[in-house]
Amino acid sequence: MKKHDYILQTRGIHKSYRMGATEVKVLKGVNLAVEEGEFVAIVGSSGSGKSTLLHILGGLDKPGRGAVSFEGRDLSRFSAGELNRFRNKAVGFVFQFYHLLDELSVLENVFLPTMVSKSVIGWLGYRRQARRRARELLVQLGLSDRANHKPYQLSGGERQRVAIGRALMNAPRLLLADEPTGNLDSATGNGILDSLEELNKAGQTVVMVTHDERIAQRARRTITLADGKIT
């Protein structure tokens, strides 16, 4: 018996930004629900608020109104510490521009979320295990020979795979991908989508936002966001 009906659910999400004297309403009452193991694509044109919605789903931003529930728990009721733990353990982010730390090697970027969650002493005890897990992910993503490279030494596709590795490091229950192929050529982009599909087949819940209908079709379910609302 499932503990919760949905892994992720939003109710009436509103979000607006102030640009000078003008208030720009980005989201105008978004309701959506994602079941565990789903691969959902949120598709919308540029400026439709899909990235904002993804950030709100992942606890990187707060809605102006409305609520986001993760496994039945309201994110707005999380303390700062709980929200940090949520971002560290429960969700993994993949961004359009990869967002890797240039100061760290590929391997270090991948195990960064684990390192963040451990104390120095805890890390020293867990380091081998974390490195093993990061190496396994790199092998899985076809980057085993790039472990000691720096992100700026990699191609765009390789960097995005490193970002996926980092997102998966702590085995999150939810993977959020923001235009994961938006900065890649079509062949490389397809490779990334293949990886996401494979992960989903293995049981990973994936929510991806994209402006490209063809890419959205790779997901099992598509939600369209237009004018700040789900249509």
Place this chain on the structure above:
Amino acid sequence: MHWAQSVLALRSRMYKIILAIRYLIRCRITYFAVLAVALCVWIVVIVMTVMTGLVGGYKLKNHKFVGDCVVGTKSLVGFAYYEDFIKMLEDTDYVEGVSPVIKSYALAGQPGTGQDIRLEMIGVDPARHSQATGFAETLHYHVDDVSKVFEPREDGGLSGCVIGIDRILERDSNGRYTAGPYPADIEVAVSCFPLTSRGALVKATTGLVNTKTFYYSDHSRTGLARVDSSVIYLPFEQAQLLCGMGGVPKRVNAIHIKFKPGVRLQEGCQDVSSLWRMFKQAKTDESQSYLLDAVTVQSWRVHRRMFIAAMEKEQAMLTVMFGFVGITTVFIVFVVFYMIVSHKRKDIGILKSVGVSNANIVQLFSGFAFLIGVLGSSIGTVAGWLFLLKINRIETFLFERFGFQLWDRVIFFIGDIPNEVEFKVLAVIVLSAIGACLLGALVPSLQAASLRPAETLQVGQL
């Protein structure tokens, strides 16, 4: 224990250490911050070491000149019954040396020349005075046999005198004096106005002063400009007679005291004060007891405060000035960190997206600032120490090559430039530098922590 564990183990995160080190290595702009801190520490270490050395040396010279404690009066009349009080002091377990001293002003000059100059006359028993002060160390010819310092070489039966070095020898541009193997054959006629116990001139009716001829038997170098250029030491009894203090009861102007090792200055002076009060009480009914009212008991610091305070004030002013240098460093670090934080907005967003807390962001940048402080102050300290090690050689080189001297030795009573780095001073400078870095990085760190991750990550997507 649990608290300590949480601080040491739970609060620290490995990524902060790794990232702080990598930022330090990879962000070239931080080199400027390190350089600013290093330069600041370098100059402060040098200036504070030299200044602390000068002030410390000056205090030590003053301390040696007067001993630990002085029981005395400013009046030239002096006070009586000193021998009884000396006996009391010698019976205590905290006094090591006691020296009665005659202090007055005298006119001195070579007989027949008519060119008298005003000097400060100090009458001492050389052996006793050396037990209470550093008198013996200041001598040139009798440093090993101070008891014979007032015996001229030609005729031990005559009365010798010790003259402040700057009254008898010339100082060259290196601050050195050239003394012959024996004291030169110089006669000095010393004239004093003898005073009665009421402060009147003893020979007021005749208008004569007491005059006696002494023979230069040694010179004294205390390193104190005013002393070395104006002092003449005479044998105690003869000085007492010259000043009219040799009657009944005999008088002196001061008693200099040295405490035994381990006796704290303040406690020792308090004990002497208590003893003096008892002594004064006991002498209430004696003749000339009124002279005892003007007597004070002072530690060497208080006794010489007029001279020391000026130096200390200069040191304080210098410290304030270098405080401004520190403020400049804080500003430089602030600017550098402001630029780094602006440059690292994306990294902050990334770190927050993987669950890093605001406090950890502050700690990361504070750790970064700490590393800059440690590295900068280490470089500055080593560079400062090396410079100080060679400072006298550098000055000699500059003087010989370009005629430049930090202090003109003909004018200033400074030998070598003090270059002994004091650990306490160094620790204060290094900790202040690290503190300045942390302070300079505080606002940008807090600003970094307050950045909304969505906003910083969004920026990259524009």
